[in-house]
Amino acid sequence: MTAPIAAALASAGAGPAPRILGLDLSLTSTGIALPDGTTYCIPTRQKDGDRRLLTIRAEVRAALSLDRPHVAVIEDLPRHAMGAGVTAHVHGIVKAELLDHGIPYALVVPATLKCYASDYGKATKDRMAAAAYLAAGIRFTGDPGGDQCDAWWLRAAGLDHYGHPEFALPDAQRARLAKVRWPVLGAGVA
Template identity: 35%
Template sequence: MTALFDLTEAPAAPAAAGPWPRLYRVAGLDISLTGTGVATLAGTTLITSSGHRKDTLIQRRTRLKGIVNEVLTAVGSVDLAVIEGPSHHSVGGSVWDRGGLWWLIVDALYARDIPVAVMPPTSRAKYATGNGGSRKDAVLDAAQKRYGAILPNDNEADALVLRAAGLDWLGQPLADVPAGHRAALAGCQWPDREQVTAR
């Protein structure tokens, strides 16, 4: 029988495969009183709610707490939550309640020891399209094309872009993003990286 190779010069055994790199769990949240978009590894979802201008304080509180609870359920256990920052030129709707909801969700995430990043609306648009002034329909179109996702509304598209930005910041982008788009990450408020990577 002929040996396939000289035993004195046998090839070295292949190196043992190292551990798989850790895959970070990131959630993206586009917070709204009427339709909050949430994106996680499981996909995107829309949390809807409705209210009336004449609602009592108790009714308004109950509504906000209900939204917070649904958001926390949708987010689950993650390493990082990326939320869209407030739009300072926003008009219409209940600005007071919307701001309150934003802070209730941020506080609830911190209570779960989930690090939070804030991405301004212009940075979200720039990361998605390359233009910080892009409208929501352009972000929706760009998100569907880049990530191959079927997104039923712009709230879920925004949430997906926020999640993608967080994963990119952690070195695990969902897809290749042009450098000009990726520059939007510099305009965000990120937590200490060790808070996320040490979890």
């Protein structure tokens, strides 16, 4: 991407909307929101062990080739959760894939994402889905873990940050995005 295009995308509302990929990473069911807003999950089977990482990597690689995003927005690792170590493996392989493709990424901690979406840092999956319905009329059916919903919210946060919100939210919720280290589009990983 050329510098003038990157500068235009970074300015509020100027130029075309950036292509944002939302990723809710998990070893059991990674949620993906493509730049066009399509969401899906990458389910894996526990019996496949660490080979699940290869499945996730291949699916993320395929998503990157569909419509090369300007930036990926990833739900960050939980800071004090038992599952953080397992999820870190998924983060490592996905970040390596993004780096290989020259795609910058932003990490959004779960509480920040929940506050942005629902104004409550401990929002349940049901509350996140209800917030998506209230904000944009989107229903997440067949998404018991909320992985698609979270990925959708991550994409929405990226669009909002880069000046192309798809719907209105209260300023207090939008202000939560200031906590995230956002890459400058076209400048590589921050």
